[in-house]
Amino acid sequence: MSNIVVDKSKVPWWVSNVIVPLVNLTLALLVSGLFVFIAGENPIEAVKLIIYGSFGYIQGFAYTLYYTTNFIFTGLAFAVAFHCRLFNIGGEGQAYIGGLGVFLVAINLSFLPVPIVWLLAIFGAFLFGAAWAYIPAYLQSKRGSHVVITTIMFNFIASSLMIFLLVDVIRDTNQMAPHTVKLPEEIWLPSFEAFSGILGIKIRYSPLNLTFLLAIASLFFVWFLVWKTKWGYEMRAVGHNTQAAIYAGISPHKNIIIAMCISGGLAGLLGVNEILGVSHKIQAGFPAGYGFTGIAVALMGRNHPIGILPAAFLFGILYQGGSEVTFEMPNITRYMFVAVQGLIILFSGALENLFRPQIESFFVRRLNREVNA
């Protein structure tokens, strides 16, 4: 028989959760290397540049962690909804609206003590992102409109809405560009260079800021929510088997809404990083595709916080190291790295099962031999 049947219960967890993703990643990178070669550059050199760019000097590493922060938020956002079997493609729009929440809270309540402004701004980001996800969630649970469709639509609506607001309502009227005024400096989140200044290390500007710790806290929050609380339990139950959930008295309607709102809220936190931490104002199009890349991060991280952290870090490396490569190698444009991302999504998402049976049966056979020997 050509198709291999593997007894899943005998596959060690590290084979399916570590080895298989690594193999897929390696393949994606090999194919990417081929592209670099075709473009007329040396792939080995490109890898060296990526590593240097993202680890080689402290500022580069700070950039890597800044990107990682955004990917953690959007990756977690997708993962939470996915545990309820909802494909929330709307992270981009939810992040955009979340940014509005941060800004409105921060600018209007800036008279409050600073840490309280931060907390309220984080809450505002979460609330606005959640509210933007609530509408597709409601439409899914009550009317059966598929969230994949509605969340994509809501990305466009969010984008149009924000352009409208940035042009006509909240624009900094002293100039013509579609962005708001800057927030007062005293409520900006402390940046990495401020910290390193305290430690006596002097570095040039980097966008890394305190939000990174919020991202790490979010990883714990999601892990705890999904696996340690009855809410996560109910969300997973609805996601795996809606009929059974109804039988057990668990409301699918309620859980679809909860899952989507938490998902949207996490995406909204991206606004904290971008607005409270980095640019201190809303700029048109600031989510810049992080919402979409978050889907790939979640898929690669197998929708588990422990997987999402390294996956987000990897994408951070690609973003930061990639810009280093495009700077040094004229034949490689930044679109090349969009292609690399695409390859990673292709190999770890769509082609996820390409080699899984072979790898799993290989290990199962080997381990059995060890046991028998």
Added chain:
Amino acid sequence: MVSPILELTNINKSFGHVQANKNINLKINKGTIHGIIGENGAGKSTLMSIVFGLYQANSGSIKINGKEINLRSPRDSIINGIGMVHQHFMLVENFTVLENIILGFEGETVFGEKLQKAKEDLEKLCQTYNFNIDLDATISDLSVGFRQRVEILKSLYRGAEILILDEPTGVLTPQEVDELFKILRSLKDEGKTIVLITHKLIEIMDLTSEVSVMRQGEMVGHTKTEDTSKEQLAEMMVGRSVLLRVDKKEIKKGETIFKVNNLSVKDDLDVTRVKDVNLEICSGEILGIAGVTGNGQTELLEALSGIRKVESGSIELFGEKISDQNNFLNPRMLKEKGLAHVPEDRQRMGLISDFKAHENLIFGYHDQEPYSKSAILNNKEITEYSNKVMQEYDVRPNSPNLITSNFSGGNQQKIILSRELNENPKVLLVGQPTRGVDIGAIEFIHQRLIDMRDKGAAILLASVELDEILSLSDRIIVMFDGKIVGEKENKNVTDRELGLLMAGVA
């Protein structure tokens, strides 16, 4: 001596690391009805699928009339005279009988002569074996029993000398079973060979002349049917002696607990499935609902357990109205009132197969102490409880962290039962408690239900297995087309009587 019509030697088949068939040897003689019996998962269906060419064996040989053959696909088997009637029929619903039978063997692009010829041949076949089928009837208009005949006819038309039937009686009423057996006997008299796969001992004793028993992928015995007994076969199947009858104490009937008044219920397609049903269940009694699948039992149970909305009428629990057309209590509220429900379809409803066993053991009770406190799951408590209850209900393997789909059907059912019975419910709704469950576990499950009854619970048992209804119930109602067509005290009721009611004849 004449060589057997079908001979299997050292057949091995594994799926991954599960060995479904181990060194199977089997000889089937021409012109006999040969039974193959075994528990679920014993490897019967796998073996027959190999003979029918659906699977290929890893090793071993298949001989037909002493000649070794190579079966790569069902087409090879058909050419070699092997036909198979599956548990689930493979018929195109909106085609006629004739169209279904010639499907794939039309022999001409534009229907004409050959179709006419096929029709004549089929009519002859029908006469020979007394099939009594209208070849121009549309399949969707035929009852299950007739659809099965179409399947048999299809195999015969394609030249089957050996006919394999996989659990043929699962969906039939007793009367339909009689008809089927008549046909099978006449096929045998005409020299055809029949292989009957079943887990029902009565059928083996009734019909076969030889029987082979399988257990855990191995052939554990061959014998002539006349030389054996039900008890002996059951022992061979399970590997130990089995109590086939349930010991039941005298009924101690208490007050009325559950009362259903003029209940009507619609299904998802807006078809009325339960029509004006009235019933009462008292504490300490088991009320059995007999009926062929799809006559409203599912919807009735779902309405009673708060999953499905009531169309009209009302349901009372402990004298308090819990459901009418305007509002109904959800399953969680009913649980708090002491109602437990073992759903008919454990895969679809009773369990989440991707969850770990311990997660399923608290399913529906997960928000109660001690399993969770202020929304946080208490994993230590859950694991301790799971260990305890899995031991008590003999769930194998006893590993709370194993994913539920890795347990066998019987053990999955034990997980559900332990969960639902653990809280000592006052009312228990049970649908098909032993469907797809092996004999050893059936005995255990039946005993638990009787224990619950003796403790004073009111139990509603819906089952398509008449034996189960007859051996457990104190009172029996029969459902046909959504209505209750008969109610009997379970004293001297025969399966014949019930069968007539189930078929809507009496």
